[in-house]
Amino acid sequence: MLKVLVAESETPEERExxxxxxxxxxxxxxAATLDQMMPGVKITRIAPADEDAxxxxxxxxxxxxxVFLTGSPLHVYDDTPAxxxxxxxxxxxFASGTPSFGSCAGLQVAVAAAGGTVRKMPDRLEAGIARRIVATAEGRDHPLLAGRTPAWDAPAIHGDEVEELPEGGTLLAGNGSTRVQAAEIRHDGGVFWGVQYHPExxxxxxxxxxxxxKDGLVGAGLARDQADVEAQADLLDALDSDPGSRPLRWRLGVDAAFAEADGRRIELGNFIRALVLPRHAARSAPATP
Structure with a gap:
């Protein structure tokens, strides 16, 4: 049976x-997304940052x-027990050799664990929609981004970002808000693929x-007031309910790759097909006499 691990870094209070x-x-x-993408998979959820983990x-x-690493409010530049x-x-x-994938804080955890650096975004948050993400020369031919158009939008909400990738890191995509939107990290025998946005x-x-x-978004200057935030959230809710709506796509300035779940999940699907399923096949193969 296919077995994967989902690691979340939220504290118990944040989870609740x-x-x-x-x-x-x-x-x-x-876990709900992976269960839809890999019917029958055995998913184990853990919280490695917890005190009793x-x-x-x-x-x-x-x-x-x-292994899949989730997003969370964790700031990896804080030297805390969690x-x-x-x-x-x-x-x-990394040392296990098990392929891993992370989004948002999951990317940042992998970067810091391998020796890179993460910082608070110096200018502002990226919230709601990460616009005009573009692959680098290395990213255009990388299997993580197979099927992506030359530029794409993705769901995102973060105030921290990768400052410097570690040795063994490859920048795969970025945009005007955040230089590192997608990356591969090879470290200590392991391989990690990650994105700053949220395909899950x-x-x-x-x-x-x-x-x-919404208070933070207004304070960061992304919205004039809380009503602006509510209006944007209402549009996203409406598109979630009716992803084929052309008027809603037009008002948000997005296409099918953002509106529809399969389009948003391209990187997750690529990781599963390129690294998870081949590993499972190799592990399941009969031992050679």
Missing amino acids: ARREHTGKSSGESY RTYTPEGLAEYDG VRRQLAFMRAV LSLAEIATALRRQ
């Missing part, structure tokens, strides 16, 4: 707060076909995140 507003924690959202060894992690536990977990993932989330979940952070 997200459940209250969205109905799911970040890990539960990820189990410590995973590289040998234990090698039993999985893939951050140290999360980074130690990611280093064990529905547009309704992004709308809820905007409403939860």
Whole structure:
């Protein structure tokens, strides 16, 4: 049976707060998406940043076909026990050789664990829609971005960003707001593919995140007032309910690749096909006498 691990870095309090507003924690959202994309997969959800979290060894992690790291409010540049536990977990993932994928804070955790740096965005947040993401020369031929058009939009909400990729990191895509929107990291025998945006989330979940952070969005100058945030969130909710609506796509300035779930999930699907399924096939193959 295909086995994957979903690691969320939210604290217990943050998980409960997200459940209250969205109905799911970040890990539960990820697991629901993966269950749709890989019917029959066995998904184990863990929280490595928690104080009472189990410590995973590289040998234990090698039993999985893939590891997925969720987004969260975690700031990996803060030297806290929760951050140290999360980074130690990611280093064990690299050492295990199990392929891993992360979005938003998941990308940032992998970068920091491999020796790169993450910072608070110097200018403003990127919230709702990451616009005009463009592949680098390396990214145009990379399997993570197979099927992407020359420029695309994606759901996003973050105030931190990758400052410098580690040794073994390859920049695959960026945009005018954030230089590192997609990257590959090869470190200690492992390979990680990650994006700064959120291929795993529905547009309704992004709308809820905007409403939860409306004071910060107004303070950052992205919206004139809370009503602006509510209006944008309402449009995203409406498009979530009716992804084929041409008027809604026009008002938001997006295309089918953003409006429809399959378009938003391209990177996740590419990771599963390119790295997770081949690993599962190799692990399941009969031993050679």
